[in-house]
Amino acid sequence: MHYIRFLKTPKVHADASTVQLKAVVTVTTDLGETFHPSPLELVATIQSTREDGDIYLHRKITWPGNGARNLPITFDVSRPDVDWPARMHVAVRQSSSAITPAGFLPAIVDIWSGTLDPTTGQSESGSRVERRFTSLAGRTVSLLEDAGDSIARHLWDGSQALAQHIDQTINLTTPSSLLPLLEYVLVSATYRRLNVIELGCGCGLVGISVAQSITDCDVLLTDLPEVTELVEANIQRMNAAIASRVRFEPLDWEKPLPTMLQSRMNDLVIVSECTYNPDTLQPLVDTLLRLLKRSPKAVIVVATKTRHESEAAFFDLIRSAGLIEEGDLRLPLPGQPGDGYADSATDVGLHVFHGREHRLSLSPRERSEEEVPKVRTGGDSDRGGKRSPVQEADAETTEQQTMAISS
Known part of the structure; x- marks a missing residue:
């Protein structure tokens, strides 16, 4: 899986005779290693x-491969062909046989620049760029990331793989035997509010995509303070499902939980691409234990593309802490893998954990398909927040099953 990135974001260059719009792109892996x-x-x-919107100019360009590291792009904008403001978009040329969008996992992720308007003196697009993905429900997830070198503010393969798996689970397109406990938590949002917290959220892709797909969902994104401005910008531009909301809270795993987190109940804890640094593994596990102390029935989902062997220490720490692994699976990544450090893995691992006090291990699809409650996506009805008779009956059945399992 590769990403088109701007090495030099678009900029208008003017001389006595011509006005040109120039940029430099590369096609690289999530960490930019190969x-x-x-x-x-x-x-x-x-x-x-x-x-x-309208396309004013376009041109085909060829990424040569064979060791190439960059590709310059130049447009002549001397003539009044462009109705400013405008943006540059770079993508793989789609063949006529392309049928459906690739969701959150295209083999090559395209890119949008920021806005340019030389008529008002804005000759540079800035360092912030945009990625767009389309869920199975047809809702666009628009996400900003930084064009610089900070990997903390870039998209990572594991987050996109998890976002796609959750999207497929919500829309009931995954086999029910894969991760039944995660499926249960997501589908139970049909009849109750879903409280989600994401640790190390980066740009916020996973949590935001969940809040755009499930109604009456409360998502708390957390990461170090330096990502605050970027994450809040992504929250502002999102199109949340009915009655859903997303907030950001700075969180350092090596410090005590903020007061707000100490009192918050969570149903789902998301940990995506957070196991690559061995020095933070123990603080991460300690934070998970603190969260489970307040929410003992919460389910933890961990997504990680294996970068190096030392990441295995995370799972040793999880087991030593008494957490129980309910299930795991491998999600294949599309396209060609990289061949350098941290790039060669061809899949992403998903792992579901819970604490010892969690007793429920049930997939709603163990019942007949007719009885499975449909998740209230942003396009569904049920805008009043009331349960239908089917939902009431389904909730009662679930409560009875839970009591039976717990006893």
Whole structure:
């Protein structure tokens, strides 16, 4: 899996005779360690800032592969072909046989620049870029990331793989035997509020995609303070499902939980791409234990693309802490893998854990398909927040099953 990135974001250059818009891109892995080894046909466009707006200029360019590290792009904008403001979009050229969107896991992730408007003196697009993904329900997830070198503010493969798996689970397109406890937590949002916390959220992709897909969902994104501005910008631009909300709270795993987290109940704890640094593994596990002390029935889902062997220490610490692994699976990544440090893994591991006080191990799809409560997505009805008779009966059945299992 690779990403188109701007090494130099778009900038307007003017001289006595011409006005040119220039940028430099690369096609690299999530950590930027290696580059796409094969030739690719790309399309660069200059288009309106409105979503699905007019395309003013476009051109085909070729990523040569064979050790290439960068690719310059130049547009002549001397003529009045562009209705400013505008943006640059760079993507893989789609063949006529392309049928469906790739969700959160395209083989090559395209990129949108920030806004340019040389008529008002804004000749540079800035260091912030945009990624767009489409859920199975057809809802666009628009996410900003930084174009610089900070991997903390870039998208990572594991987050996208987890976002896609959750999207498929919500829409009941995954086999029910894969991760039944995670499926139960997500589908139970049909008849009760779902409280989610994400640790080390980065750009916020997973938590935001959940809040855009499930109604009446409360998502708390957490990470170190330096990502605050980026995450809050992504929260502001999201299109939340009915009655759902997302907030950000700075959280350092090596410090005590903030007062607000000490009193918060959580149903689902998301940990995505947080196991790569051995020095933070014990503080991460300690934080999970603190959260479970307040929410003993919470389910933990961990997504990680294995970068190096030392990550295995996380799972040793989890077991030593008394947490129980309910299930795991491998999610294959599309496209060609990288061949350098931390790039060669071809899949992402998903692992579901719970504490000793959690007794429920049940998939709603163990019942007949007719009885499975449908998750209230942003496009569904049930806007009043009341249960239907089917939901009431289903909730009562679930409570009875829970009591039976617990006893």
